[in-house]
Amino acid sequence: MNSSDSDARLxxxxxxxxxxxxxxILAHNYQLGEVQDIADFVGDSLELxxxxxxxxxxxxxxxxxxxxAETASILCPDxxxxxxxxxxxxxxxxxITAEGLRQKKIEHPGATVVCYINSSAEVKAExxxxxxxxxxxxxxxxxxxxRKILFVPDQxxxxxxxxxxxxxxxxxxxxxxxHTRIKSQDIIRLKQEHPQAKVxxxxxxxxxxxxxxxxxxxxxGIRRFARSTTATEVIVGTEIGMLxxxxxxxxxxxxxxxxxxxxxxxxxxxxxxxxxxSLEEMEPEVKVPEEIRLRAKAAVDKMLEVG
Ligand code: 13P
Ligand code: SF4
Numbered sequence: 001m002n003s004s005d006s007d008a009r010l011x012x013x014x015x016x017x018x019x020x021x022x023x024x025i026l027a028h029n030y031q032l033g034e035v036q037d038i039a040d041f042v043g044d045s046l047e048l049x050x051x052x053x054x055x056x057x058x059x060x061x062x063x064x065x066x067x068x069a070e071t072a073s074i075l076c077p078d079x080x081x082x083x084x085x086x087x088x089x090x091x092x093x094x095x096i097t098a099e100g101l102r103q104k105k106i107e108h109p110g111a112t113v114v115c116y117i118n119s120s121a122e123v124k125a126e127x128x129x130x131x132x133x134x135x136x137x138x139x140x141x142x143x144x145x146x147r148k149i150l151f152v153p154d155q156x157x158x159x160x161x162x163x164x165x166x167x168x169x170x171x172x173x174x175x176x177x178x179h180t181r182i183k184s185q186d187i188i189r190l191k192q193e194h195p196q197a198k199v200x201x202x203x204x205x206x207x208x209x210x211x212x213x214x215x216x217x218x219x220x221g222i223r224r225f226a227r228s229t230t231a232t233e234v235i236v237g238t239e240i241g242m243l244x245x246x247x248x249x250x251x252x253x254x255x256x257x258x259x260x261x262x263x264x265x266x267x268x269x270x271x272x273x274x275x276x277x278s279l280e281e282m283e284p285e286v287k288v289p290e291e292i293r294l295r296a297k298a299a300v301d302k303m304l305e306v307g
Contacts, residue, residue, distance in 0.1 A: 010272040017279035023059035029219035030241035030267040044220035046132040069286040084274035086284040095174035096153035098122035111148040121288040125295035130303040134218035136161040179204035201237030
């Protein structure tokens with residue numbers, strides 16, 4: 001049996017079980033191409049959490065990383081949330097613990113804690129409001145003037161948000177190991193090779209990379225930009241899974257990754273095989289304990305109100 005025959009069998013099994021279980025498959029923009037292609041919805045963290053909150057399905061198969069599945073569980077406690085590989089965690093989210101955050105809050109009494117969605121449910125439960133890369137500036141702008149702000153855990157999204165809003169913030173020193181592989185010297189070289197190209201990067205990149213970009217956007221924003229730009233060449237500074245969708249939706253445009261090394265290994269743990277297995281076994285289930293869920297939900301709800 002060749003690989004396309006075996007993929008076809010896997011896909012057939014997934015679609016059948018999805019119907020039988022009344023399940024929806026949500027996938028992040030960094031997932032493997034074949035996983036994105038079987039999903040009911042593909043999007044960025046904000047879009048995926050909105051979709052999870054709205055779905056009428058009984059089961060959510062989350063093709064992404066642990067914090068995304070936890071967010072779905074926080075918003076939909078009555079649904080069964082499956083993460084096909086339970087080891088698919090986000091290393092940046094693991095750079096902060098609830099205990100560490102509690103200590104920091106003691107050092108900065110009265111500070112409003114803005115928590116990037118790339119964090120555990122326990123950390124969200126210690127925070128005042130969540131944000132994603134799509135709405136961080138919007139959320140921070142709405143905080144009362146003069147309020148001390150503690151931004152966790154991504155120092156680079158925090159730094160970028162601070163420059164956009166003019167608000168000073170205390171930054172937790174977390175970062176995304178995948179986005180730090182995107183280097184300014186590579187963008188400078190690619191701009192010389194493709195002088196007409198637009199440069200779009202994710203706000204998890206370092207400030208020297210952001211300084212070279214025409215647009216700094218969430219993965220959902222990158223997708224919309226790619227569709228609407230009149231440029232026919234786009235230099236893309238984010239995880240390379242993004243290119244699958246950009247190329248599929250814009251066959252007449254050329255997308256050039258800043259770095260082929262910008263791979264998130266945890267995102268790639270989700271495969272057609274484990275999606276099928278997960279639907280068969282109805283595990284691994286991600287369920288946030290109720291006491292943490294309620295406190296984390298308050299921070300996520302505040303974010304969703306802003307949009
Ligand atoms: P987006 O919300 O922009 O999709 O980003 C999620 C993420 O993990 C980026 O590394
Ligand atoms: Fe986490 Fe970075 Fe992977 Fe996004 S790309 S899930 S921030 S490690």
